[in-house]
Amino acid sequence: MATLADYSPEVRAEVKQVREQVATLHEQLIKWNLVVWTAGNVSQRLRSADLMVIKPSGVRYDFLTPQSMVVTDLEGNVVDGLEAPSSDTASHAYIYRHMPNVYGVVHTHSTYATAWAATGKEIPCGLTMMGDEFGGPVPVGPFELIGSEQIGKGVVETLERYPHSPAVLMRNHGPFTIGKDAEDAVKAAAMTEEVAHTMWAASQLGKIIELDPDDIDKLNDRYQNVYGQH
Amino acid sequence: MATLADYSPEVRAEVKQVREQVATLHEQLIKWNLVVWTAGNVSQRLRSADLMVIKPSGVRYDFLTPQSMVVTDLEGNVVDGLEAPSSDTASHAYIYRHMPNVYGVVHTHSTYATAWAATGKEIPCGLTMMGDEFGGPVPVGPFELIGSEQIGKGVVETLERYPHSPAVLMRNHGPFTIGKDAEDAVKAAAMTEEVAHTMWAASQLGKIIELDPDDIDKLNDRYQNVYGQH
C-alpha cells in the first residue's frame, strides 16, 4: 500500500494545504446550520495526484484539525491519516472517478433538504436563486444503503439527467453536492438548504408559481458566465 | 470615465465614511439571518455627489472590507473599486434616480419573505408592527430577470402604489427595501423578514385577523412621527 512518503514534495505540499482547507470548511457547515454533531462531511480532490482529503469518521466538529483529515486514493484506500475515513468515502471517490471536473464533494443531512428527501419529491424551481444556482429543480436520487459506493453511483447517475444542478437529494437520506473545489461544494450545500427551506415554506402558503423554463435558462446562463469576479 | 480623483476632498471623505458604513452593515444581514453566503447586498447614496457605494459581486461576507466596496455613479458606472459591483447595481441606481428621498437600498433572499414572493401573495397586515413599519400589507412586485435595471423599475412602480411601505417582495425572487440611509434600509429588511415569518406562522394556525385600515393609519402616523428619539 502506498504511503504519503511515496509521493513527490509537490503532492505532499498540496496535501498539507488541502487538509487545512477541508478542516476549515467544516466550520462553514456549522455556521450555516447544515450539520448536527458529526453528521456531515467535506472532501477535496487534489490537483497534483489522484488523491483526496476527507473528514475522519464520527469525530465531533470541535475536535477536527487539519492533521485529523484523512488522505485516500480515488478508490478510497487510506494513504495517510491516524483516523478511519468517513463512511461515505467510497461514494466521494466514485464521484471523483466519474466526474473529472469535480474537485469538491459535500454531504450533509441539513433539515429542510432532508425533509424533501424523505418524501421523494424534488424541490420545484420557484426562485431566481434556483435558476441561478441549480438551473431548475433540485433532483432526488435513489435510496441506497450507507457504506458502499452505491450512493456515489446514485449521485452521478442523477446528475447526468440534471447537468446544471450541483446537488442531489438522496432519497430518505440527505443532500450531496459537488463543486470545482470543496468551498464551491460547501456553498452549494448552503444554497441547497436555503432553497429547500424557502420552497418548503412557500409550499405551506398555497400554490407556488414555478419559473418558465426559458427564464430559468437565461438566469442560469448569466449566473454561471457573468456573475462574480472574472 | 470619471475617477474618484476627479471629485472634491469633501466627496472623497464621504466615500471613505460610507464605505465603512456599508461594509459594516453587511454584518447586520448575517446577524439577523437575512442572507446565506454572498446572496444579498447593501448600498448607500452619497449626500455630497451623485454617487453610491455598493457591495462587490459574489464576494463572501467574511472577506468584505471597506476598501472592497465599489463606488459607482447613479447610472451604475464604476468610479472607484478593485472589484466588479453587485449584479443588482443597475437596479439600485434606478431606485436612487427615481426616488430622491431614498439614500439606502438593501436586497436579500431572506427565507420567509422570499417564500411569500414565490407564491406571488402579499403579506396581509395582521400586526401592529406592520401598521407601524409598513402602513399596510407588504406588496409584491413583478417578476423580472436579473442584471438590468428592470428590477429597480419594478420596485419603484410598486412603491408608488404602496407609499408607506419600505419593502417590495419581487415575485419569485426576494425583498428589496429602501430607507433614508443604508442602516434604515437594513432595518426594513430585518423587519420584513420578521413580519414575513410571523404572518407565515399565523397563516398555518387558521384565519388571520387583519387590522382595520383606520387603525393601520393611526399606527403608521404615530410611528413615523412620534416614535424614537426626536
Next chain:
Amino acid sequence: MATLADYSPEVRAEVKQVREQVATLHEQLIKWNLVVWTAGNVSQRLRSADLMVIKPSGVRYDFLTPQSMVVTDLEGNVVDGLEAPSSDTASHAYIYRHMPNVYGVVHTHSTYATAWAATGKEIPCGLTMMGDEFGGPVPVGPFELIGSEQIGKGVVETLERYPHSPAVLMRNHGPFTIGKDAEDAVKAAAMTEEVAHTMWAASQLGKIIELDPDDIDKLNDRYQNVYGQH
C-alpha cells in the same frame, strides 16, 4: 417635576443597580431570539421608591447602556434620562400601579407568540412545561392601539381571569410578561416563545392532546412551590 436629585442616596443607589440589570437583560432578549432590531422592552420597578427603569425608545440593542435607561415615576413621567422612554411606558406603569406584586415587565414581538396573537387564539395547554409556568393556556388580550396605557389595562384585565399566567398575548400585537423582577419577566418571555413555537409545531402534526385540568393544577402547584433553590 421631580428629578433624581430629589431622591435619597438609597434610591439613587437602587436606580444605578437596576439600570445595570435592565440594560443587561436586553441581551437576553437577543440571546433567546425574542426581538429584532429595537422591537422589545424591559422594565423593573424599584423597591425603594415608586419609580421604574425602562428602555429608551427606538435605540438599537448594540447601543443600549445602563446610563441610556430611562427612570420614570409610576405615571410614566421621566425623572432621569437623556433619551425618551419606550412608547410602551404608560402601559408598563399601568401594570405596576395595578399589580402590586409585579416588579418586572417585558414586551416582545417574538415570532411564534405573535403568530398566535395574529389569529386571536390562546395557546392550548398541551405541555407539562405550560402547566408549570402558565398554569393553563396562554391567554389572548384585547386589540389596542400603541402609545396610551390601554395596553397595560388590557394586560391587567386579562391576567385577572388567568391568575396563574405570567403572560398575555395582546391580539395582533405580541406578548407582555410579568414577574417578581425584570429577570423573572424575561424568563417568562423566553418560555412564552418556546411554548408558542412548540404548540404551533404540534398543531401542524394533528390533534394536540390537552392536559387534564387536575394535572395542570398539580404541576403548577409543585413548580411554583417546590422547584428551584429555596
Next chain:
Amino acid sequence: MATLADYSPEVRAEVKQVREQVATLHEQLIKWNLVVWTAGNVSQRLRSADLMVIKPSGVRYDFLTPQSMVVTDLEGNVVDGLEAPSSDTASHAYIYRHMPNVYGVVHTHSTYATAWAATGKEIPCGLTMMGDEFGGPVPVGPFELIGSEQIGKGVVETLERYPHSPAVLMRNHGPFTIGKDAEDAVKAAAMTEEVAHTMWAASQLGKIIELDPDDIDKLNDRYQNVYGQH
C-alpha cells in the same frame, strides 16, 4: 447520610472529573438549541461507585459551574452539593438502577421533539439517520407528573419495547435520552431534535416514505458496529 468524605480518593477523583464533564455538556444543550433558560438536565453515573452527578434545580445555564453540580446516590439522595438537585433526579436514578449499561441520561424540552410528544405520535422512521441512530421510529412514553420516579419508570418500560432507541418522547412533556456516558446521551438528544424537526417538516410536504424494516436493521447494525473510530 453518607457524605463524599466517606468515599475513597479514587471515587472523589472521578466525582471531580465527572462534575467538569457534566457542567461542560450543558453548553452543548445550548449550542444545539435544545433548551431555553433552565429547562433541561444532564447526568452521568460514576464507574467507581453507585453515585451520579446531575444539574442543580432551576439554575440559569450561565451560572452552571462544575462545583454547582450535585452528587447523589442511585436513590437520588444528595451526597455532595450546595444546591438542590434537578427535580428529575428520581427519574434519572430509576433509569440507572434498571438499565445497568446506561451511564448518561439527558432530558430536554427541545421544540420539535416536544411537539411530537404533545400529539402522542411517535416519529416515523423515514431517514437513514434514524435507522442508524434509533433503529426505527422514536417511541412515545406515557404521560407522568413531574417530581417522582414515575417518569424514569416510563422511560425504562418504553425502551424495553424499543431496544435500539436511545430516546423516548414522554407524552406532553419532552424527550429523555440515554447513552454509555453523558456525552453519548447529549448526542442522542441532539439527534432526536434533528430527526424530529426533519420528519416534522417532511410531514408538512405530503406523504413520508417510511424505510423498509430490513433496511433499518442493516443500517442500525452497520452504524452501531462499524461507524466511527474503533
